Amino acid sequence: xxxxxxxxxxxxxxxxxxxxxxxxxxxxxxxxxxxxxxxxxxxxxxxxxxxxxxxxxxxxxxxxxxxxxxxxxxxxxxxxxxxxxxxxxxxxxxxxxxxxxxxxxxxxxxxxxxxxxxxxxxxxxxxxxxxxxxxxxxxxxxxxxxxxxxxxxxxxxxxxxxxxxxxxxxxxxxxxxxxxxxxxxxxxxxxxxxxxxxxxxxxxxxxxxxxxxxxxxxxxxxxxxxxxxxxxxxxxxxxxxxxxxxxxxxxxxxxxxxxxxxxxxxxxxxxxxxxxxxxxxxxxxxxxxxxxxxxxxxxxxxxxxxxxxxxxxxxxxxxxxxxxxxxxxxxxxxxxxxxxxxxxxxxxxxxxxxxxxxxxxxxxxxxxxxxxxxxxxxxxxxxxxxxxxxxxxxxxxxxxx
Numbered sequence: 001x002x003x004x005x006x007x008x009x010x011x012x013x014x015x016x017x018x019x020x021x022x023x024x025x026x027x028x029x030x031x032x033x034x035x036x037x038x039x040x041x042x043x044x045x046x047x048x049x050x051x052x053x054x055x056x057x058x059x060x061x062x063x064x065x066x067x068x069x070x071x072x073x074x075x076x077x078x079x080x081x082x083x084x085x086x087x088x089x090x091x092x093x094x095x096x097x098x099x100x101x102x103x104x105x106x107x108x109x110x111x112x113x114x115x116x117x118x119x120x121x122x123x124x125x126x127x128x129x130x131x132x133x134x135x136x137x138x139x140x141x142x143x144x145x146x147x148x149x150x151x152x153x154x155x156x157x158x159x160x161x162x163x164x165x166x167x168x169x170x171x172x173x174x175x176x177x178x179x180x181x182x183x184x185x186x187x188x189x190x191x192x193x194x195x196x197x198x199x200x201x202x203x204x205x206x207x208x209x210x211x212x213x214x215x216x217x218x219x220x221x222x223x224x225x226x227x228x229x230x231x232x233x234x235x236x237x238x239x240x241x242x243x244x245x246x247x248x249x250x251x252x253x254x255x256x257x258x259x260x261x262x263x264x265x266x267x268x269x270x271x272x273x274x275x276x277x278x279x280x281x282x283x284x285x286x287x288x289x290x291x292x293x294x295x296x297x298x299x300x301x302x303x304x305x306x307x308x309x310x311x312x313x314x315x316x317x318x319x320x321x322x323x324x325x326x327x328x329x330x331x332x333x334x335x336x337x338x339x340x341x342x343x344x345x346x347x348x349x350x351x352x353x354x355x356x357x358x359x360x361x362x363x364x365x366x367x368x369x370x371x372x373x374x375x376x377x378x379x380x381x382x383x384x385x386x387x388x389x390x391x392x393x394x395x396x397x398x399x400x401x
Contacts, residue, residue, distance in 0.1 A: 004258070011128075012188050016121065019183040021145065021147060022178070024117050025151070028156075029168075030090070032160070033156050034093070034169075035049075036157075047100050050104055051103045054104045054107035056111060056340055058108045059111040061333075062116075063119070063336070066078060066115075066119075067329030068325065068329065071196050074193065075190075075192070085109065090172060116325070116329060118328060119325040120189065123325045124188050125316075127188070138313050140258070141309075143254050150247050150250045156171070194322060196322065204327045207318055207327075208376075209380065212314075212379050213331050214331050214334035215334065217335045219338060220274070220277070220311075220338070220366070223369070224362075225339040225342030225343045226345060226359070228246060230361075231245050231246055233358060234355040244294070245290065245293050245297060248294045248298050249297040249301045252280075252298040252301020252304070253301040255302060256302035257305025257308075257309060264383065264384040265309075265313055267380045268380075270380055271374050274369045274370045276299070276300070276303030277302075277304060278300075278367050278369070279299070280297065280302070280303070281362045284363070285356060
């Protein structure tokens with residue numbers, strides 16, 4: 001923990017982490033709020049699912065595109081435009097009653113205009129700390145983002161149920177604008193300029209580490225999404241146990257990230273960390289008792305943030321600085337598709353064999369991740385030297401001081 005203390009005392013690091021976590025908080029709220037609001041307005045979960053699907057499709061499509069735009073037009077311009085459009089779309093969704101196709105269109109616009117905060121901040125990190133500090137910083141980032149998934153769903157569900165779905169959506173808009181402004185106005189965002197990439201969009205996926213990071217991210221988040229579906233199916237939407245068990249899952253991830261963040265990342269690091277996740281998830285199949293699920297998911301969670309830290313570090317170390325934002329955009333898209341796939345597979349198995357089917361699906365996703373990490377181990381870079389900074393571009397990168 002002393003190492004993290006030194007890291008947070010580095011100029012600007014604590015501020016930029018706090019700002020990006022606040023700006024990204026709506027990411028853990030929007031899906032639930034949209035689902036609850038559209039269901040209340042239309043009286044149909046099917047209609048709500050269609051709008052939610054439109055939001056997810058928009059986010060998946062926009063990820064690499066808006067991230068790449070930051071190299072063309074600058075971080076602040078792209079982030080400001082996307083925050084404004086997304087805020088308008090969500091506000092209209094909350095306040096204007098309309099037909100279902102219009103709700104779907106607004107959901108798509110909200111998804112397409114989701115600000116690429118993750119891509120921006122992970123592009124900025126290498127310019128803020130030394131090469132030795134970058135791996136622990138990625139681990140700290142992966143760990144602290146669990147706060148979003150612990151706090152955001154509980155907060156927005158409470159507001160939606162106790163106050164109303166319209167105030168819940170408007171609260172998201174307030175956090176989006178306030179957190180987005182805090183991040184956009186941070187000195188580091190204005191100080192770092194991403195050079196324009198000379199390669200066509202999507203070419204960054206031809207780099208083996210980026211492709212592996214995208215595939216592993218898909219499988220990792222697919223496993224997590226299946227777990228969430230399984231826990232809800234086990235204890236019900238209104239059960240206190242579901243929220244507590246999922247919180248324990250996230251706490252395990254937070255603890256794992258902080259505990260393993262200082263460890264060097266070799267070629268086998270991903271396989272070992274995913275093996276912890278797969279082992280814990282395999283044990284969930286034994287019993288649906290709340291204490292057993294809590295304990296096994298605590299163990300499984302220990303592997304999540306450390307695995308995400310490997311994804312961030314291997315991506316950073318494998319691309320040019322001009323390609324980092326787009327690379328992280330593709331990885332985000334892979335994770336979004338993984339979340340949808342994990343939820344869908346788990347849902348079918350829950351309908352067919354019951355809640356245990358979701359844990360079987362989660363285990364299968366995690367085991368597939370281990371297999372990929374083992375079979376393609378030579379495609380994972382050896383980062384034990386500690387330097388995971390992006391490769392320099394041939395053109396100079398201007399930095400405003």
